[in-house]
Amino acid sequence: MVTGDGAYIKKINRSLLLQKIIEHGLISRADLSKITGLNKATISVQVANLLEEELIYETQHEHNSVGRKPIMLTLNSKAGYVLGIDFDYHHVQYTLSNLQGESVQSDTIKLENHDYDVIVQMLIKEIQKYNAQCSNSRYGLVNVVIGIHGTVNKDESILFVPKYQWHHKNLKADLQKELNINIAIENNANLSSYAERVFKYHNSDNLLNIILSSGIGAGIMIDGEIHKGYHGYAGEMGHMIISPDGKACKCGNNGCWERYASEPSLFEQLSKQLNMPDLNFDDLKTLIDEQDTVTCAYLKQYIEYLAIGLNNIINLYNPENLVINSDILRMYPNAIEEIKSNLKSSVSQYREITLSDLGSESCVMGACALAIQRFLEVPELILKIDEDGITKNDVKVLS
Template sequence: MVTGDAAYIKKINRSLIIREIIKEGMISRADLSKSTNLTRATISAQVADLLAEGLIIETHLEHLTVGRKPIMLSLNGQAGYALGIDLDYGQISFTLTDLIGSPVTSNIIRISTVEYTEICHLLVEQIKKYKTEFNDSRYGIVGVVIAIHGLVGKDEIIHYVPRFNWHGINLISDLEREIDLPIHLENNANLSSFAERVYIHHETDNLLCTTLYSGIGLGMMMNDDFFRGNEGYAGEIGHMIVVPGGKPCNCGNKGCWEKYASETVIFEYLSEKRQIENLTYEHIQTWLDEGDEEVHEMMEQFIFYLSIGLNNMINMYNPDVLVLDSELLRIYPDSLNKITKNLNSSISHYRELMISTIGNKSCVLGACALAIKQFLDVPMLNLPYDITTNRIGSALIY
């Protein structure tokens, strides 16, 4: 039984109510009372507060039966915005969503520098633009979450970003001197796993999401929270050694998994071999469609080494759901079945292995969702996603 003072109990009840409204999309007061096990008096008082704050809205359902029209409650998505930022090597992606996670606008800015002061200045400039442009709602931008492709401690200090060669950076402090908004940092793979949990796998308690783009990262959602390790650096699975004495890695070891099973390996090799400076997925798709033997062999090798690491991960964590976030796997025919056939250990147990349906937007959308969660102060979100149309909320992923 939860005990505490009245204010604390009220906060817990508020959180339960908001989470249930988000989960159901639309719900009546009576059903809200049943699903939360709170009294109707408590529901009425809390709902009155949330309506006054503009966080929820009432809708009268039209129906043909005799009697009063039911009044349904839903989250007011237009009450504010969340800004997610993916700070990656060569580009910074920005996505702004409403409070139900539907994208409002997205933008990508290419960068040719790794200098911290330049990138920090660019972030300040862009965040201020968003803050000015989207101040038409009651709460404006409710929070900013920035995805970091490197080690972020529990104190949100950037310990190390390999491709930027950043060490011990306090980005939040530098941004907050210029911007009056709640700002948080999180590892990119963690945010991808959060997006998968929030938008797709609503009832999953143990979810792993492996991102395979510029390296290999692992985001772990366990019991509605990130698994971070002692200082917050858990998930650097790309530096698990799969080939002893193999290819040298920037981390200092040899034979790291990401030197064999990340998309970067294939892009770098084909770019150099075929003298194409800006190699794209479209190039690889064309070669696959044409039956290019070398590209097909590379993809088979990619899947072989990917399966080795996945087998280790499954045995270590025994996940409920394991999501693979890779555009190459999405375009390579029958890739999931080929991976599954390689996972034939009798002691490996998982319920579902799948390729992400959100795709490379999962990181920045996870950042938006985390900003929403922190603003609403709820333990977890279940936001709408239409898998048949590749739509988040009511807006197309773009």
């Protein structure tokens, strides 16, 4: 039983009601009372406050039945906006979304300069631009979350970004010297894992998300929470050693998993074997479709190396869902079946292995979702997408 002063209880009730309104999309006061167990008087007071804050509004659900149309409650998605940023090696991806997680604008900027101070100024300029765009909404740009492809401390400082060779950078503090906006720094794999939970696997409390795109990172969710470890560095699966005295890695070790099973390593090695220095995704898809013998043989070996690491991870964490985010595997026929055929251990237990549907959007989607959750202060966020994006409800605003 939760105990505390009146203000604390009111805050808990408010968070619970907002969570259920978001989860259901459209819901009546009566149904809120049934679902939450809160009495009608409490519902009435809380709803009145949320309406006054313009975080929700009343709508009429379009239906064909005879009788009065029920008055429903729904989130005011345009009350404020959030900005998710995926700070990758060669480019930075920005996604501005409303409070329902719907993308309003997405931009990708190629990085020509890797100097830390130059990039800080670039980020400040871009964030200011998005902030100005949101100035006419009730709450404006409420949160910015930046995904870093490196190790991020629990205090949100950056320990190390291998691709840039950045050590001990406090990006959050450097940005906030010139920006009066809530900013959070998070590991990109953690954000991608959070996106899988929020948008796809709503009921999976033990989920592992493996990203192969710019190295290998893992986002780990245990009992519904992102697992960060002691300092915040948990999930650096790409630097588990699978080949003693193997290929040198930028982390300082040899034989790291990402030197054998990441997408950059695949392009590096296959381009040498094919004598195609500019090998790209389109080229690779053509080679796969044409069943090029060199490409198929290498991909078979690549999947074997991938399965070695996955076997280790499964034995360590016993996940419910293991989600692999890889553009290459999405265009490789029967990739999941081939991976499973290499997982032969009788003690490796998991419920399901799937390829991510979110792809390169997963980090920014997770960043936006985390920003929304923190602004609305809800304990759990569930957003739904279909093939065309976020599922939208058919509503009519009551004037």
